[in-house]
Amino acid sequence: xxxxxxxxxxxxxxxxxxxxxxxxxxxxxxxxxxxxxxxxxxxxxxxxxxxxxxxxxxxxxxxxxxxxxxxxxxxxxxxxxxxxxxxxxxxxxxxxxxxxxxxxxxxxxxxxxxxxxxxxxxxxxxxxxxxxxxxxxxxxxxxxxxxxxxxxxxxxxxxxxxxxxxxxxxxxxxxxxxxxxxxxxxxxxxxxxxxxxxxxxxxxxxxxxxxxxxxxxxxxxxxxxxxxxxxxxxxxxxxxxxxxxxxxxxxxxxxxxxxxxxxxxxxxxxxxxxxxxxxxxxxxxxxxxxxxxxxxxxxxxxxxxxxxxxxxxxxxxxxxxxxx
Amino acid sequence: xxxxxxxxxxxxxxxxxxxxxxxxxxxxxxxxxxxxxxxxxxxxxxxxxxxxxxxxxxxxxxxxxxxxxxxxxxxxxxxxxxxxxxxxxxxxxxxxxxxxxxxxxxxxxxxxxxxxxxxxxxxxxxxxxxxxxxxxxxxxxxxxxxxxxxxxxxxxxxxxxxxxxxxxxxxxxxxxxxxxxxxxxxxxxxxxxxxxxxxxxxxxxxxxxxxxxxxxxxxxxxxxxxxxxxxxxxxxxxxxxxxxxxxxxxxxxxxxxxxxxxxxxxxxxxxxxxxxxxxxxxxxxxxxxxxxxxxxxxxxxx
Numbered sequence: 001x002x003x004x005x006x007x008x009x010x011x012x013x014x015x016x017x018x019x020x021x022x023x024x025x026x027x028x029x030x031x032x033x034x035x036x037x038x039x040x041x042x043x044x045x046x047x048x049x050x051x052x053x054x055x056x057x058x059x060x061x062x063x064x065x066x067x068x069x070x071x072x073x074x075x076x077x078x079x080x081x082x083x084x085x086x087x088x089x090x091x092x093x094x095x096x097x098x099x100x101x102x103x104x105x106x107x108x109x110x111x112x113x114x115x116x117x118x119x120x121x122x123x124x125x126x127x128x129x130x131x132x133x134x135x136x137x138x139x140x141x142x143x144x145x146x147x148x149x150x151x152x153x154x155x156x157x158x159x160x161x162x163x164x165x166x167x168x169x170x171x172x173x174x175x176x177x178x179x180x181x182x183x184x185x186x187x188x189x190x191x192x193x194x195x196x197x198x199x200x201x202x203x204x205x206x207x208x209x210x211x212x213x214x215x216x217x218x219x220x221x222x223x224x225x226x227x228x229x230x231x232x233x234x235x236x237x238x239x240x241x242x243x244x245x246x247x248x249x250x251x252x253x254x255x256x257x258x259x260x261x262x263x264x265x266x267x268x269x270x271x272x273x274x275x276x277x278x279x280x281x282x283x284x285x286x287x288x289x290x291x292x293x294x295x296x297x298x299x300x301x302x303x304x305x306x307x308x309x310x311x312x313x314x315x316x317x318x319x320x321x322x323x324x
Numbered sequence: 325x326x327x328x329x330x331x332x333x334x335x336x337x338x339x340x341x342x343x344x345x346x347x348x349x350x351x352x353x354x355x356x357x358x359x360x361x362x363x364x365x366x367x368x369x370x371x372x373x374x375x376x377x378x379x380x381x382x383x384x385x386x387x388x389x390x391x392x393x394x395x396x397x398x399x400x401x402x403x404x405x406x407x408x409x410x411x412x413x414x415x416x417x418x419x420x421x422x423x424x425x426x427x428x429x430x431x432x433x434x435x436x437x438x439x440x441x442x443x444x445x446x447x448x449x450x451x452x453x454x455x456x457x458x459x460x461x462x463x464x465x466x467x468x469x470x471x472x473x474x475x476x477x478x479x480x481x482x483x484x485x486x487x488x489x490x491x492x493x494x495x496x497x498x499x500x501x502x503x504x505x506x507x508x509x510x511x512x513x514x515x516x517x518x519x520x521x522x523x524x525x526x527x528x529x530x531x532x533x534x535x536x537x538x539x540x541x542x543x544x545x546x547x548x549x550x551x552x553x554x555x556x557x558x559x560x561x562x563x564x565x566x567x568x569x570x571x572x573x574x575x576x577x578x579x580x581x582x583x584x585x586x587x588x589x590x591x592x593x594x595x596x597x598x599x600x601x602x603x604x605x606x607x608x609x610x611x612x613x614x615x616x617x618x619x620x621x622x623x624x625x626x
Contacts, residue, residue: 015465026481136614140607142557144564145580145599152592163588259470266565267584278565281480289480296473304468 004312012301019297020071023290024064076294077287081280086291090273095175096166097272100264101257103179103192105250108199113246115200116207121234123212131204138201143260147194147267154190162187164269191268195261199253206249210242248307255303259296347619357611364605368423375417376402380572394593407593409582415593418579419601425575426602429486430556433493437555438548440494441501446532446540448502449509459502466499471558479567489568493555504547508540515539542620549613553606560602576602 042050058066070076076086119128155163166187169176179185214220215238223237224230262274269275273292280288349355367374394407394415406415448459466474478492512518513536521531560577562568569575574582576598583594 018465023477026477136610137607140553140557140603140610142560142577142599142602142606144561144577145595145602148580148584148587148595148599152587152596156588156590156592256470259473262472262476263561263565277476278567281476282566293477293480297469300469 005309008305008308008312012305016298016301019301020068020294021064023293023297024067071294076291079280079285079288081283081285081288086287087295089288090276090291090295093271093273093276095177096270097258097261097265097274099177099179099188100191100195100261100270100272101254103188104195104199104257104261105254107192107196108203109247109250111196112200112203113207116204117211117234117239119204120208120211120215123208132208135201135204138197138204141197143194143198144263144267146197147191147264150190150194151267161190163190166271191264191270194267195257195264198260199250199257202253203246203250206246207242210245211238214238214241252303252307255300258299344619348615351615351618353611354615357608357615360604360608361612364423364601364608365427367420368427371420371424375414375420377414377417379413379418379421379574393591394597406597407591409579409594410586415579415597418574419576419598422574422576422579422598423601423605425486425569425573426556426559426577426605429489429493429559429569429575430552433490433559434497434548434552434555436490437494437497437551438501438544441498442505442537442540442544444498445502445505446509446536449506449513450528450532450536456506460506463499463502466496467503471496471554472561475558475562476567479562484567484570486569486573489559489562492562493558496558497551497555500547500551501544504543505537505540508543509536512536512539546613546617546620549609549616553609553613556602556609557606 074087078084079086079089082089115131119131122128151163154161166184169181169184177184179188220233220237223233228237258273261270261272262278264270265272265274266278273296277289277292279285280292348358372378392404392408394405397403402414404414404416406419408414409418444459448456474496475492478495479488482488482491518531518535521535526535559568559575560580563575563577564581566581569578571578579598580595580602583591583596583598587595
């Protein structure tokens with residue numbers, strides 16, 4: 001067990017190093033680092049001083065070591081636009097993104113599970129066909145366009161929900177959250193639904209195929225033969241067994257939800273990390289771009305690592321294969 | 325299978341291709357998808373002859389025609405069935421030309437990614453050993469990051485532009501093809517015909533591309549179809565975010581982005597219709613892909 005965890009940890013570290021090299025080369029070698037790291041407003045003297053200070057006159061591998069050394073101390077450069085440490089800027093925006101992503105996950109499960117259950121129990125009914133057709137649409141619809149249409153219908157035409165922004169926030173654990181106030185919740189609802197659409201389709205399909213497979217199992221047949229009520233068979237015997245894989249996949253999708261929130265945040269002007277990175281790319285605020293990429297890569301590596309270790313705890317086959 | 329057997333055409337000499345065609349035609353939904361996609365492709369191909377206006381020719385645009393609602397007649401006497409955008413550009417023409425760019429980028433990047441991914445997948449399966457594990461680790465790495473993130477990263481480094489979008493899409497997509505081809509090639513390479521080809525001392529490239537690849541095609545076609553739809557959607561998303569195609573050659577995503585600010589004042593058509601065009605394109609491809617998966621899946625056959 002510990003050997004497996006150690007191996008996995010080592011692999012993650014390797015990936016992290018590889019990604020830092022890619023980001024480093026992307027910023028320092030593909031583009032002109034002077035142009036990237038020094039504000040375009042700087043004059044000639046300032047530029048030369050900055051080149052010296054940043055060590056841009058030294059060989060590339062030495063520059064990489066300096067970059068890593070500073071990154072380890074939490075120094076990923078200062079934003080040109082906000083003149084603040086890039087890392088702090090991103091960490092400030094993180095709660096908004098996390099709140100949106102978790103909101104989307106909750107909606108995906110609350111909507112997707114019952115619909116998938118119904119489609120799995122009555123696969124031939126018109127309702128189930130409608131649900132499945134809807135899930136194809138959910139996979140095909142471009143997220144950003146659906147977001148625009150949601151704004152058009154519910155904010156512009158009907159005026160039920162606010163179109164953009166985060167609304168009022170309340171403090172919890174020293175951070176600001178929208179879901180604690182009624183106004184904030186009304187701002188959160190539409191972006192969260194928008195981000196959830198794709199995941200709802202995913203949960204519907206997973207649940208449906210899970211139900212259809214489980215219904216054929218011997219223990220379900222036995223429970224029915226015993227004369228248990230259909231409701232008890234469905235909710236105790238079937239439901240319990242499909243819940244584990246569904247929740248696992250949804251958990252795994254957390255990372256991609258955070259990544260795709262870039263789109264939703266831009267549509268709804270939700271002030272999270274995703275909107276920050278798009279604004280930074282458009283403003284050529286490269287230190288923030290580098291910091292965002294490094295943080296999100298780190299986040300992904302940690303999520304993948306945790307999921308893999310959890311798997312190996314739950315399923316001995318995984319770690320046996322790893323030690324072979 | 326049963327539908328195909330009932331047809332009199334099956335009595336003729338049955339080739340794999342003919343069987344594939346008749347099985348594909350058995351699904352009305354898939355044929356509908358094919359027809360719609362063909363119509364979209366023809367629109368894009370013959371855009372200069374079909375579109376009422378050349379949306380890139382600034383001389384034809386009249387700013388006085390800006391933001392006309394659908395069905396209004398502009399100053400030049402053209403009826404704008406889908407309205408005009410803020411520059412006075414006819415939306416229908418903009419959409420038809422936009423389809424052209426969206427399809428070119430989507431299909432083009434999918435083809436390049438397919439070529440690259442399939443070659444690497446074949447190589448991994450055929451060479452095995454260290455080559456295999458290096459290629460597959462790269463695939464794992466690529467697949468563990470969400471597509472949008474990888475594309476964002478590449479465009480942040482390279483900047484905007486059609487070519488850069490294509491590069492980003494290829495980098496994001498190749499791994500799907502590589503994994504698919506490697507999977508089926510691993511099974512096929514143990515077959516007798518590969519052994520026979522090796523005994524004849526045929527060059528490796530000939531064995532890979534003339535013997536192994538044709539037998540790995542079915543899953544590749546399925547993945548390819550779905551990846552084209554995904555590429556088109558991703559390109560639209562990137563262009564919407566302002567990281568994709570340049571403003572001078574707007575794809576559907578950029579047209580939708582242009583309408584964003586006017587939507588809040590109730591001028592819905594600038595964003596709405598390009599979105600419908602995008603939706604129709606993606607859904608038609610996905611419907612074909614969904615059915616192709618059933619037709620080409622050996623597990624569903626006896």
